[in-house]
Amino acid sequence: MTDLGLPENILACLFDLDGVITRTAVVHAAAWKETFDAFLRERDGAGFRPFDTDDYAEYVDGRPRADGVRTFLASRAVELPEGEPGDPPDAPTVHGLGNRKNELLLERIRAGGVDAYEGTLRYIEAVRTRRLRTAVVSASANCLDVLRAIGAEHLFDVRVDGVVAAERGLPGKPRPDTFLAAARDLGVPPGRAAVFEDALAGMDAGRAGHFGYVVGVDRVGRPQALYAHGADRVVTDLEELLGEPGERRPPRTG
Ligand SMILES: O=P(O)(O)OC[C@H]1O[C@@H](O)[C@H](O)[C@@H](O)[C@@H]1O
Numbered sequence: 001m002t003d004l005g006l007p008e009n010i011l012a013c014l015f016d017l018d019g020v021i022t023r024t025a026v027v028h029a030a031a032w033k034e035t036f037d038a039f040l041r042e043r044d045g046a047g048f049r050p051f052d053t054d055d056y057a058e059y060v061d062g063r064p065r066a067d068g069v070r071t072f073l074a075s076r077a078v079e080l081p082e083g084e085p086g087d088p089p090d091a092p093t094v095h096g097l098g099n100r101k102n103e104l105l106l107e108r109i110r111a112g113g114v115d116a117y118e119g120t121l122r123y124i125e126a127v128r129t130r131r132l133r134t135a136v137v138s139a140s141a142n143c144l145d146v147l148r149a150i151g152a153e154h155l156f157d158v159r160v161d162g163v164v165a166a167e168r169g170l171p172g173k174p175r176p177d178t179f180l181a182a183a184r185d186l187g188v189p190p191g192r193a194a195v196f197e198d199a200l201a202g203m204d205a206g207r208a209g210h211f212g213y214v215v216g217v218d219r220v221g222r223p224q225a226l227y228a229h230g231a232d233r234v235v236t237d238l239e240e241l242l243g244e245p246g247e248r249r250p251p252r253t254g
Pocket residue numbers: 017018025028029060061062063064065068102138139140141142143162199
């Protein structure tokens with residue numbers, strides 16, 4: 001292992017955004033809850049079953065926007081027409097619900113700003129100092145704006161986000177294609193790239209792509225779920241990985 005807590009053969013690090021680099025996973029989750037609860041209340045009346053944190057983790061977190069809508073609604077045996085990407089936010093369609101959520105997300109981001117995980121930024125700086133290559137791999141179409149909000153876009157050699165994936169026709173997480181595309185763009189085989197993810201769908205993508213190492217970032221106290229979905233190692237903050245073997249080395253003499 002290196003002093004980055006990674007196997008020696010790793011040449012590139014592929015970072016998820018929401019929940020790994022920025023404290024935005026909870027903002028997405030809150031916008032989804034408001035969207036789905038309003039939809040379910042209107043459909044099922046006051047006794048509706050609310051969207052909860054398990055629903056978010058299992059059906060929405062890490063997936064592209066429209067896939068999140070489809071996967072959650074399917075879990076409740078609800079079918080909606082697809083509609084069009086430009087549907088208004090009150091349209092009872094997959095894209096309408098997705099657009100409603102995006103409005104609520106952007107309102108929340110405008111009001112509260114975006115915070116980074118400082119430990120992740122320090123880790124990425126250390127990775128780059130050691131001349132490993134870096135990519136951000138996010139399902140979010142808002143990825144570039146969020147990175148710009150924290151002034152971190154220069155930390156990544158490659159970006160494969162919701163916009164890039166749509167342009168290239170890449171299926172999102174839990175499929176491995178966006179991570180594989182990032183590794184390819186960096187010129188590194190998957191077996192020599194490490195994936196850093198907080199979402200179960202992202203873990204599944206890391207496992208399906210046969211990446212060299214998969215780090216689960218546990219922000220919500222569910223390490224077992226991350227291991228069950230393929231993590232090689234689970235940390236609560238990336239800074240835990242810094243300097244690990246170094247700490248165990250005996251002090252130099254002479
Ligand atoms: O709606 P956006 O910004 O394109 O994001 C898509 C998805 O991006 C993922 O990073 C989030 O975990 C999901 O909650 C979100 O739905």
